[in-house]
Amino acid sequence: MIESSVELSVVIPMFNEEEALPALAKRLRPVLDGTGEAYEVVAVDDGSTDGTAEQLARLRTGWPQLRVVRLRRNSGHQAALTAGLHHSRGHYATSLDADLQDPPEKITEMLALARSRRLDIVYGVRANRSSDTPFKRRTAAAYYWLMRRMVGAHVCAQAGDFRLLSRNALDALKALPDQPQVYRLLMPWFGFPSGEVTYRRDPRVAGQTKYPLRKMILLAVDSIISFSVAPLRLAIWLGALAFCVCLAMLVYTLSVYAAGDTTPGWASLIIAVLFIGAVQLMCLGVVGEYIGRVYTAVQQRPTYYVADDAGDADDADDAGDADDPGDRVPSAAGACP
Ligand code: UDP
Ligand code: MG
Numbered sequence: 001m002i003e004s005s006v007e008l009s010v011v012i013p014m015f016n017e018e019e020a021l022p023a024l025a026k027r028l029r030p031v032l033d034g035t036g037e038a039y040e041v042v043a044v045d046d047g048s049t050d051g052t053a054e055q056l057a058r059l060r061t062g063w064p065q066l067r068v069v070r071l072r073r074n075s076g077h078q079a080a081l082t083a084g085l086h087h088s089r090g091h092y093a094t095s096l097d098a099d100l101q102d103p104p105e106k107i108t109e110m111l112a113l114a115r116s117r118r119l120d121i122v123y124g125v126r127a128n129r130s131s132d133t134p135f136k137r138r139t140a141a142a143y144y145w146l147m148r149r150m151v152g153a154h155v156c157a158q159a160g161d162f163r164l165l166s167r168n169a170l171d172a173l174k175a176l177p178d179q180p181q182v183y184r185l186l187m188p189w190f191g192f193p194s195g196e197v198t199y200r201r202d203p204r205v206a207g208q209t210k211y212p213l214r215k216m217i218l219l220a221v222d223s224i225i226s227f228s229v230a231p232l233r234l235a236i237w238l239g240a241l242a243f244c245v246c247l248a249m250l251v252y253t254l255s256v257y258a259a260g261d262t263t264p265g266w267a268s269l270i271i272a273v274l275f276i277g278a279v280q281l282m283c284l285g286v287v288g289e290y291i292g293r294v295y296t297a298v299q300q301r302p303t304y305y306v307a308d309d310a311g312d313a314d315d316a317d318d319a320g321d322a323d324d325p326g327d328r329v330p331s332a333a334g335a336c337p
Helices: 021-035 052-061 077-087 106-116 134-150 167-174 183-190 213-227 230-258 263-299
Strands: 008-014 039-045 066-071 092-095 121-126 159-166 194-199 306-310
Touching: 008 021, 008 077, 008 106, 021 039, 021 052, 021 106, 039 052, 039 077, 052 066, 066 077, 077 092, 077 159, 077 167, 077 213, 077 306, 092 106, 106 121, 106 159, 106 194, 121 183, 134 213, 159 167, 159 183, 167 183, 183 213, 213 230, 213 263, 230 263
Parallel strands: 008 039, 008 092, 039 066, 121 194
Antiparallel strands: 066 306, 092 159, 121 159
16 A cells, blocks of 8 residues: 555556647646646556657646656557556546546546445446447447356446546555456456446547557457456367267268268268368367467566656656656657567
């Protein structure tokens, strides 16, 4: 437990958000100043390659509560969130997206609810997703349908990464080994006393989504593999199904053989070989995914590296931090990506 004078940390992971940043600062700052709380904004620059770092440095000159934690390279939304939550010093920390899809005004409501009912987690729950594109709505619905079946009914279909955590919950997070996390599944799993605040999800204020289909699929695979062994069980069921089909084929083959008519077996043979081959490859793939995660876990490489933490005077405890934190803007990336 850290002793800090900061009451509220606002963690904002951002990747190439130069277009959204001015609107974010304009709307967020009055809300936070208006709370009368001692606060800090932990902006996690997730290896942005546009003008995000310059904008943050500029904003910092007139906004002392803004801290910029810059990651050395793009580590992904969940890893950037981890970095921000690990570095936040507040008694409460809330996380929200940089694109103003999560309304900052709701932070006050979340904090009041957490305090009045002594809650450790307050989830921001979307009242509806009408502002999302039909594609986003469908993929999100499929994702949560799958998660609720594979991980458990406690996964809320309308809660994303807009939530408030108490220091208790933050310490529980910090105590976990540094492995890729999917927070929307992890937080309910802890079982802390929790509540909800509903909100209307607005459209992205500027710029493009940073979650293309490829990243969505990766998040879905991470979510399933890190919380469920159901695919391994599915592999067993597929194996059982293949075994039954093989038995049927065996009976058929023997009866054809007994009738002395063995030549026309080519088609069934090919089908059987292809079927068994496909099932085996699928099962191998599933097992491979799990082995891959175990391999990554035993390597114990941190999920993110902090290049610098502008605004933190004493960040000597950050094993992965660069030596010299400060207000500098990163120099252009080297020749190799
Ligand atoms: N983000 C990030 N690293 C990434 C991808 C996204 O820090 O590799 C941030 C992004 O800047 C935003 C938040 O994660 O603040 C959510 O991303 P986005 O709004 O693009 O996702 P969507 O709302 O479209 O699902
Ligand atoms: Mg968004």
